[in-house]
Amino acid sequence: MLINGVAIDDTFAEAFGMKSTRILITAHNLKWAYHSANAVTGFATSVIACGCEAGIERKLAPEETPDGRPGASVLLFAVSTKELAKQLERRVGQCVLTSPTSAVFAGIREGEKLPLGKNLRYFGDGFQISKLIDGRRYWRVPVMDGEFLAEETTGMSKAVGGGNFLILGDTQEQVLTACEAAVEAMRKLPNVIMPFPGGVVRSGSKVGSKYKALMASTNDAFCPTLRGATKSELSEDIEAVLEIVIDGLTDVDVRAAMKAGIAAVCKFGTDGGIRRITAGNYGGKLGQFQFHLREIMQEAAP
Amino acid sequence: MSALTFKLKAQPQQRVDLSPLTPDTLAGLSNDAIAAIELQSGNRKITVGDLFDISSGSASSTDDETVSVIIENGCSKLDYIGNGMTRGSIVVRGDCGAYVAFNMRGGALTIEGNVGAYAGCGMKSGVLRIAGNAGDFLGAALPGFRHGMAGGTIIVSGSAGERIGDHMRRGAILIEGNAGDYCGSRMLAGTIAVLGEVGEHCGFGMKRGTLLLSSKPQKLSALFSDCGTHNLNFLPLLIKSWRALPGRFAEVQPRKRVRRYAGDNANGGKGEILVWAD
Structure with a gap:
């Protein structure tokens, strides 16, 4: 399969079931909402060492937020309910509660409830005030710039983590440019985040290592500098490979994001130095979800 | 939703407890059954029929849909209106006790x-x-x-x-x-x-x-x-x-x-x- 001269491999991305929640962070203005949202989603690229994967889903206009202020919608993904609850509490406690003028609200109403302001309220040392408005409980915690307002709980959703595709091209610069365009296109879609810096990851990994202590190590088959030294997957014209990882609330969301991203990359074509699109998997034995690249790209636009 | 209208015939001598007239208790009852419901008034019992003219707005009030109750000519001697109600609606045209x-x-x-x-x-x-x-x-x-x-x-x-x-x-x-x-x-x-x-x-x-x-x-x-x-x-x-x-x-x-x-x-x-x- 060729799109604009770019070869689409007959392979699939393997993704895993995760637990996810959405929170809405608002502030006096968008700048401060983003300061808080950027902090909440900081150091959340991979569950391997960060505890969760998180990203800003989109900007929220004042009329979209519960308190009528500008804000940002944030998605967090973790491997278990327990870990998600832990990460949520830590991150909101350290990055939203602390951020001037901020407030935090549930972004998902359905599903099992995770504590949001429920435990953070104790920061109020007895001066915290509960308000039940329209059946939802909010906590008003006195802080040095006024009050921190937090909804008591947020809903949790089953989710899909680890959807991905790899972009192979002529030069590092060309592949990066194509990836930037892909991430920009994907960020327009709801219910997905690309958790790595700028949405792009360069250190794809394989399972196992020559060192006993390591569970995973560099994916040497896709390292261009090892083309002659290892059993390489790369043809001679490939000088750089980058990957885009997608976490989404449902497999449909991940699928749509992959489609949008791959389409954006393929627009650059061979003239733009893009040669091939492939995907990462573990032979289909580990993940619950498989996203076959050719199948996705053949589907009519949703 | 079926509507039941209770029109007060005359202002009662004593205070009346209207607890039974809620959408919950009236659901599924015929007009005759409703008229026979006893109400406490002062130290004696009277029936709903003694106090009110009852009319039902829809063809049948015997289904178990949510009932809406309308009390007309309300007065300050009618107590406990809507006592313990859980659903439906009550509208009182006039005062209540x-x-x-x-x-x-x-x-x-x-x-x-x-x-x-x-x-x-x-x-x-x-x-x-x-x-x-x-x-x-x-x-x-x-x-x-x-x-x-x-x-x-x-x-x-x-x-x-x-x-x-x-x-x-x-x-x-x-x-x-x-x-x-x-x-x-x-x-x-x-x-x-x-x-x-x-x-x-x-x-x-x-x-x-x-x-x-x-x-x-x-x-x-x-x-x-x-x-x-x-x-x-x-x-x-x-x-x-x-x-x-x-x-x-x-x-x-x-x-x-x-x-x-x-x-x-x-x-x-x-x-x-x-x-x-x-």
Whole structure:
């Protein structure tokens, strides 16, 4: 399969079931909402060492937020309910509660409830005030710039983590440019985040290592500098490979994001130095979800 | 939904307990069965048929759909209207006596006239709308009871008497007119908002909860501490929650600047009187 001269491999991305929640962070203005949202989603690229994967889903206009202020919608993904609850509490406690003028609200109403302001309220040392408005409980915690307002709980959703595709091209610069365009296109879609810096990851990994202590190590088959030294997957014209990882609330969301991203990359074509699109998997034995690249790209636009 | 109309034939000599006339108890009953229901009036029993002309608005009131009850020619001797109701609606054209919406659990209760004392007493959920004035102890606890209203919303388009929300536990009381003395006394939690004036001793003995006032009370107890003027971010949410309600509270513009008085300091000081500041 060729799109604009770019070869689409007959392979699939393997993704895993995760637990996810959405929170809405608002502030006096968008700048401060983003300061808080950027902090909440900081150091959340991979569950391997960060505890969760998180990203800003989109900007929220004042009329979209519960308190009528500008804000940002944030998605967090973790491997278990327990870990998600832990990460949520830590991150909101350290990055939203602390951020001037901020407030935090549930972004998902359905599903099992995770504590949001429920435990953070104790920061109020007895001066915290509960308000039940329209059946939802909010906590008003006195802080040095006024009050921190937090909804008591947020809903949790089953989710899909680890959807991905790899972009192979002529030069590092060309592949990066194509990836930037892909991430920009994907960020327009709801219910997905690309958790790595700028949405792009360069250190794809394989399972196992020559060192006993390591569970995973560099994916040497896709390292261009090892083309002659290892059993390489790369043809001679490939000088750089980058990957885009997608976490989404449902497999449909991940699928749509992959489609949008791959389409954006393929627009650059061979003239733009893009040669091939492939995907990462573990032979289909580990993940619950498989996203076959050719199948996705053949589907009519949703 | 089937509608049942009860037209009061003549003003009763004694007070009448109308507890049985709720959508819950009337669902599935024929007009004859309803007319035979006994009501306590003073020290004797009378039947619904003695007191009211009954007519049903739809072809059959015997289905178990939600019933809407209309009481016409209401008067101040009719007590316990909507006692323990959980669903459906009751509309009273005229005045009511005491204990309107007593222990109400859900549904909508609208009084187009005035109500007596203890309206919304023990209320847990639902909406009570009073188009006229309310008597004393609106949403309060009965004497000897530890908690007053524990949920739901009361809207009074006129004014309300003394001891509004005494021992109130949860929910909202919204008063478009004026509030009498001891408004929010011994309040445990919840919200009371008043668009008019409040009487003396407002917030007396309040433990927690919020009194939201349009203007600073003439006499504010020395047991309330002035905390200054602030922007409170929960207020736009609260105002937004009023949008769907009938009456003037739906038109309150979003704002968040209030002067905050914390008290009653003789009872922990965790309550607050908020006065709109701009």
